[in-house]
Amino acid sequence: MARLEVRELVKSYGRVRALNGVSFSVNDGEVFALLGPNGAGKTTTISIILGILEPDTGEVYVDGEKINSKKPEYRAKIGAVLEENGIYERLKVRESLEFWGEIYGLSKHEIEGRIEEIAQYLDMKDFLEKKGNELSRGMRQKGALARALLPHPKILILDEPTDGLDVPSREMFKKIILKEKEKGRAILYSTHVMAEAEEVSDRIAIIHQGNIVTTGTLEELRDKFKEEKLEKIFIKAIGYEF
Amino acid sequence: MNFKRVIAVYKKELKDSIRNKRVLYSTIIVPLIVLPILIGLPAAYQQKQAKKIEITPSNVMISGFRIPGFFEIFARSSFINLTIAKDPFDALKKGRIDLYLRVVQKEPPTVEIYYNPLSDASKKALARVKLIIDSYNNSGQGEVRTKKINILTKSVISPRVMAGVVMAMIIGFLIVFIPFTGAIAPGVDSIAGEKERKTLNVLLSLPISRKEILVGKLMNVATISLLTSVLTITGIYAVKSFLFTDINIGKIQIGTKDAILFILLLLMYILIASSVVIMASAFARTYREAQNYLTPIMIIIMLPLFFAQTSASLTTPHWSFYIPGYNLLVILKEALTYGINMRDFNSAFISNIVALYVLVKLMTKIFNKAILR
Numbered sequence: 001m002a003r004l005e006v007r008e009l010v011k012s013y014g015r016v017r018a019l020n021g022v023s024f025s026v027n028d029g030e031v032f033a034l035l036g037p038n039g040a041g042k043t044t045t046i047s048i049i050l051g052i053l054e055p056d057t058g059e060v061y062v063d064g065e066k067i068n069s070k071k072p073e074y075r076a077k078i079g080a081v082l083e084e085n086g087i088y089e090r091l092k093v094r095e096s097l098e099f100w101g102e103i104y105g106l107s108k109h110e111i112e113g114r115i116e117e118i119a120q121y122l123d124m125k126d127f128l129e130k131k132g133n134e135l136s137r138g139m140r141q142k143g144a145l146a147r148a149l150l151p152h153p154k155i156l157i158l159d160e161p162t163d164g165l166d167v168p169s170r171e172m173f174k175k176i177i178l179k180e181k182e183k184g185r186a187i188l189y190s191t192h193v194m195a196e197a198e199e200v201s202d203r204i205a206i207i208h209q210g211n212i213v214t215t216g217t218l219e220e221l222r223d224k225f226k227e228e229k230l231e232k233i234f235i236k237a238i239g240y241e242f
Numbered sequence: 243m244n245f246k247r248v249i250a251v252y253k254k255e256l257k258d259s260i261r262n263k264r265v266l267y268s269t270i271i272v273p274l275i276v277l278p279i280l281i282g283l284p285a286a287y288q289q290k291q292a293k294k295i296e297i298t299p300s301n302v303m304i305s306g307f308r309i310p311g312f313f314e315i316f317a318r319s320s321f322i323n324l325t326i327a328k329d330p331f332d333a334l335k336k337g338r339i340d341l342y343l344r345v346v347q348k349e350p351p352t353v354e355i356y357y358n359p360l361s362d363a364s365k366k367a368l369a370r371v372k373l374i375i376d377s378y379n380n381s382g383q384g385e386v387r388t389k390k391i392n393i394l395t396k397s398v399i400s401p402r403v404m405a406g407v408v409m410a411m412i413i414g415f416l417i418v419f420i421p422f423t424g425a426i427a428p429g430v431d432s433i434a435g436e437k438e439r440k441t442l443n444v445l446l447s448l449p450i451s452r453k454e455i456l457v458g459k460l461m462n463v464a465t466i467s468l469l470t471s472v473l474t475i476t477g478i479y480a481v482k483s484f485l486f487t488d489i490n491i492g493k494i495q496i497g498t499k500d501a502i503l504f505i506l507l508l509l510m511y512i513l514i515a516s517s518v519v520i521m522a523s524a525f526a527r528t529y530r531e532a533q534n535y536l537t538p539i540m541i542i543i544m545l546p547l548f549f550a551q552t553s554a555s556l557t558t559p560h561w562s563f564y565i566p567g568y569n570l571l572v573i574l575k576e577a578l579t580y581g582i583n584m585r586d587f588n589s590a591f592i593s594n595i596v597a598l599y600v601l602v603k604l605m606t607k608i609f610n611k612a613i614l615r
Contacts, residue, residue: 050447075449086444103448144444 001064003028003186004049004155009058011044011210018044019055020210026155026186031177033201034190035234041210042190043083046159049188050080062155076104079148080157085140086147087132093143094128097150104151111150118146122176138169145176156180156187162196174200194230204230208238263534276541284548291362299323300367301338303330306345306353312391315378321370334358334398340367342398352392359397360407368395405494406578414571415547416474417508422515422543424470425463426536429519432459433609434532456520456609460602463516471512500577503587504570510594511570517601518543524609543567563589566597 002025011019019041026032034042047053049060051069060067062074088096094115101111119125124142127135135143141161148156158177162170177200181187191197197204198218205215214221214237218230225233259265301323304313316322327333330342334356340363342356355371358364372393379390397404436442445455496504518539526532546568558572569590576582 047443052443052446070451072449072451075447078447080444080447082444082447084440084443086441088441089439100448103445103450105449147444 002026002061003063004188005061005064006045006049007059007061009045009048009060010056011041011048011053011058012056018210019048019058021058022207022210022212023058024205024212024215026188028154028186029181029184030203031181031187031189031201033197033204034188034207035192035194035197035204035230036190036207037192037238040207042192042207043159044210045207046080046082046157046188046190049157050078051075076151077153078155078157079151079153080159081141081144081148081161082159083163085144087135087140087143089133090131092129092131093124093135093139093146096132096143097128097146100147101150106151114150115146118149121149122146123172137164138166141165141169141173145173149180154186156185157190158187159190160192161189162191162193170196194234198230206234206237213237267534267537276538280541280545280548283545295363295366298363300340300363300370301325302341302343302367302371303327303333303339304343304345305330306343307348309345309348309351309391312345312351312378315374316371319370319374322367322374331356331398334364337361337363340364341371343371346394350392351390352394354394354396356396356398358399359404360399402495403579407575409494410571410575410578413475413478414574416478417471417574418511418547418567418571419544420474421467421471421508421512422519422540424467424474425512425516425519426533428466429463429516430523430526430529430532430536432463432520433523434526434529435523437526438528452610453606456606460513460516460520460605463520464512467512467516468509471508494578496577497581500582503582504573504577507570507573507587507590507594510591510598511567514566514594514597514601515543517598517605521601521605521608524605547571558586560586560589563587564593566594569593 005025007023009019009022010017022041022045024032024034034045036042044053048055048058049067051067051072051074054069062077065074067074087093088099091099097115097118098111101114106114115128119128122142122145124139124146127139130139132140132143145161148158156177162173165173174196177187177189181200181202189197189201201218203215203217204221205212207213214224216224221230221233221237222228225236227233227236299321302316303325304316313324317324325339327339327342330339333339334342335358337358340357340361344354344356346352346354353375355368357368375391375393399407433442436445446452519536522535522539523532526535546562546565558575562572563569563586573582573587573590576586
């Protein structure tokens with residue numbers, strides 16, 4: 001049974017159809033990359049999985065159970081880094097983490113322990129006592145990743161997590177993703193950066209105009225499209241011509 | 243300087259300003275609609291009331307010793323309507339009669355005139371009666387024409403009640419106004435601000451229901467609003483001796499039960515004000531947009547208060563206890579004068595509960611819809 005399963009998601013904004021029957025699944029110990037250009041439907045898909053948006057039709061299953069956005073308990077199994085990092089400007093990083101820990105239902109003792117562990121793991125001890133408005137983009141993203149890791153999630157959802165980061169921070173993120181995969185987490189990784197998807201993912205789905213146009217391991221996609229580089233595969237898959 | 247370029251900038255700015263809803267609001271809506279309503283309506287109401295008093299005969303009750311020819315001049319006056327009340331003092335307080343005149347002594351002829359200084363109709367009746375007595379004294383006719391009638395003017399309202407009414411008018415306005423203004427900054431920030439800073443989506447991705455988020459936010463806004471109200475009252479209390487030079491503050495009394503009932507209504511009103519602000523905040527996409535929505539809402543809420551300032555009357559129509567916000571002001575007036583009437587309190591309490599229920603339902607609906615769009 002897949003840890004996360006998405007079945008036939010359809011979502012429209014007015015007359016614009018953002019998702020047109022999107023289906024995929026993510027297993028434990030796997031990085032599943034959702035690769036697509038801006039506006040392809042990646043964020044809409046993730047928003048539906050997290051219950052922020054309601055689909056017009058289609059279902060999402062976590063641990064084989066259909067999710068209900070009105071019953072948020074299933075989200076305790078998910079850690080998410082969204083496009084917006086969600087760091088509170090007027091709170092210290094530690095205070096933000098304490099708040100999120102409480103929302104995840106952790107005890108005070110657990111929260112304190114997890115903050116120390118994660119601060120060590122992500123190298124963020126230097127800015128734990130800083131307020132959100134004093135942080136750099138990289139620090140904010142680390143804060144967001146810390147939030148996602150706080151509850152020991154079974155599923156990790158990362159929506160363009162390295163967007164706007166410098167090279168060392170991107171490298172750190174990639175290493176963390178691989179480490180988390182080793183721990184057995186099911187990771188849904190949304191990106192438009194081909195090189196990153198190539199490096200970290202086990203399976204790749206290319207999404208374009210609300211449709212999953214192809215899915216498979218990198219090797220399977222290479223065979224299917226007769227191209228070596230993911231960038232070329234992507235161009236062929238979405239039928240882009242210049 | 244190239245004037246062509248200046249004109250180009252001017253035209254672009256003008257076009258931009260005309261299309262800016264906020265500019266439109268402050269340039270057209272406020273001067274043409276909002277201000278005339280805020281200033282004009284209460285003034286027009288006051289003028290209408292004054293005219294009505296001017297043409298309506300005053301209801302006057304006369305009792306006591308009979309002075310020949312004296313009662314008859316009142317009976318002949320087209321501006322006086324002689325009437326009888328079982329308890330003239332109570333009738334005067336409740337506006338059933340406008341004046342009570344009692345001849346207390348024949349020699350020398352002396353009359354006591356009781357009036358209600360909180361009633362414009364009573365003050366008008368007092369002026370009319372004094373004018374009639376003056377003309378009687380100066381006419382040189384009648385049996386007692388050589389001895390002028392002495393007039394003792396007395397207020398039917400005690401200094402305590404008088405101080406309470408004036409205090410209620412001044413403080414009441416603030417009590418209704420401040421919780422609302424206190425709720426604006428945290429309320430607007432709580433949802434519209436979070437949307438703008440893009441922290442709301444992250445909160446929604448966590449294992450917490452929208453209702454829980456909303457209730458938590460409402461509690462915070464209400465707390466800040468309550469704090470603002472308490473600090474305002476404390477601030478006014480600190481400078482009371484400078485503010486209320488005409489009121490004998492020492493005379494004002496409020497019982498424990500009335501204080502508790504009033505605080506209960508105040509807390510309900512704070513929740514109502516907070517809900518209204520959060521509703522606007524949930525509907526808006528940005529902080530500024532939420533503030534724009536709140537301006538007309540605030541005017542609607544404040545309008546009854548402007549009307550309340552036009553009258554210091556003790557009698558309040560019962561329907562006014564059903565208007566949330568305004569009922570707080572009229573209950574405060576009761577608490578500071580003759581004590582809270584439980585029938586009035588119950589009406590205010592029930593209407594506030596209903597208003598709160600509707601607002602919370604509406605707020606939840608808007609919050610759910612707003613973040614899903």
